[in-house]
Amino acid sequence: MGLHNLFCYRGWLYSRFVSIFFCLSVKSVLSADFKYEHCKPKTCGFGPSISYPFHILDNGTDYCGHQGFSVRCDRGLPVFKTWLANLIIKSINYEQQSFRLVDVDVMTNAACPSPSQNYSFGRSSSLSFVPYHTDIYFFYSCNDSFSVNYTYSELKCNSSSTRKTFVALVPRDEDVNWSRSAYEYSLVAAPVQLGEWAINQTITNLDYIKFLQSRFTLKWMGLGFNCGKCQSSGGRCGFLDERETCYCPDGQHSKHCYDDAYKVKVDHISRVVLVVVSWELKSKQ
Ligand SMILES: *[C@@H]1O[C@H](CO)[C@@H](O)[C@H](O)[C@H]1NC(C)=O
Ligand SMILES: *[C@@H]1O[C@H](CO)[C@@H](O)[C@H](O)[C@H]1NC(C)=O
Ligand SMILES: *[C@@H]1O[C@H](CO)[C@@H](O)[C@H](O)[C@H]1NC(C)=O
Ligand SMILES: *[C@@H]1O[C@H](CO)[C@@H](O)[C@H](O)[C@H]1NC(C)=O
Ligand SMILES: *[C@@H]1O[C@H](CO)[C@@H](O)[C@H](O)[C@H]1NC(C)=O
Ligand SMILES: *[C@@H]1O[C@H](CO)[C@@H](O)[C@H](O)[C@H]1NC(C)=O
Ligand SMILES: *[C@H]1O[C@@H](CO)[C@H](O)[C@@H](O)[C@@H]1NC(C)=O
Secondary structure (H helix, E strand, O other): OHHHHHHHHHHHHHOHHHHHHHHHHHHHHHHHOHHHHHOOOEOOOOOOOEOOOOEEOOOOOHHHOOOOOEEEEEOOEEEEEOOOOEEEEEEEEOOOOEEEEEEHHHHHOOOOOOOOOOOOOOOOOOEEEOOOEEEEEEEEEEOOOOOEOOOEEEOHHHOOOOOEEEEEEEEOOOOOOEOHHHEEEEEEEEEEEOOHHHOOOOHHHOOHHHHHHOOEEEEEOOOOOOHHHHHHOOOEEEEEOOEEEEEEOOEEEOOOOOOOHHHHHHHHHHHHHHHHHHHHHHHHO
């Protein structure tokens, strides 16, 4: 506002025309670029820098990120919320379009990691696991008649003499056949990221707790927008009215900061001239 007043005031000293021109042009610049300002990369306090396709859920800046990529700040940490689980984002690689996550349940119970919710990403979402992804299945509150067609072992720290928790390593997307009558509480699948060397291991010969705690990677793809083009032209990517956008210091563009800038500028100038002319005409009457 101070800048605005200064321009108007100084402009006034030269002539009425100059003053109006300055007021209008300064005003249009100030109002056009607020989305550009709002969408600058941010952090939650700790953790990686958050920018497109992610956006931090706050005060109506949804237009800074893609649908399905909202991040909530919780005690300084970025939390990626799926339908069911809360996953902490440990790092984001914007170039490779991937990010690493760890389940909040696993983080907060380091001595006995026992997730309570499936990770559940939407089928329609643009996220996928990277190779060597495997699931650890947690079968809670089972009796001794439990069986499953993968090697399994007991999670002793989450078991009592009558109610036992069993875990099994299930390769990606394979079906599981387990004795449903033997378990009472629930079944939860937790993703882990194995190395290539570990892909054929079973739960009994793998330090799976270490893998559980050492996060897993998701890739995003098919967003259909080349954010690099926008960024290298000095813009910030976002998502508005169901489509990707490039916010630039001078306003909103469709792909990068130079694509339809000319048209927008001409529009501005013609509007300014029109207003000035009509103002001049009015004051002459
Ligand atoms: C939202 O806006 C309010 C007031 O402008 C501010 O106090 C608050 O910190 C903002 N929230 C976040 C998460 O930035
Ligand atoms: C086992 O883990 C589940 C899920 O996190 C939890 O609800 C339950 O209380 C735990 N049971 C024991 C005996 O620790
Ligand atoms: C699951 O295992 C049980 C016994 O272990 C077997 O009778 C049943 O046919 C299996 N179901 C499938 C779909 O493989
Ligand atoms: C376990 O059973 C399911 C369902 O019958 C089957 O699709 C899967 O291939 C089996 N896996 C193993 C390792 O036997
Ligand atoms: C997790 O997913 C499995 C397989 O889809 C399902 O059987 C189970 O009920 C789910 N667990 C919870 C806690 O929703
Ligand atoms: C894992 O098992 C499959 C099938 O048995 C085999 O083709 C593959 O080479 C094994 N991979 C490793 C890393 O041992
Ligand atoms: C576990 O044991 C079997 C066989 O002994 C019973 O048929 C099941 O009902 C029982 N399951 C539970 C949850 O107690």
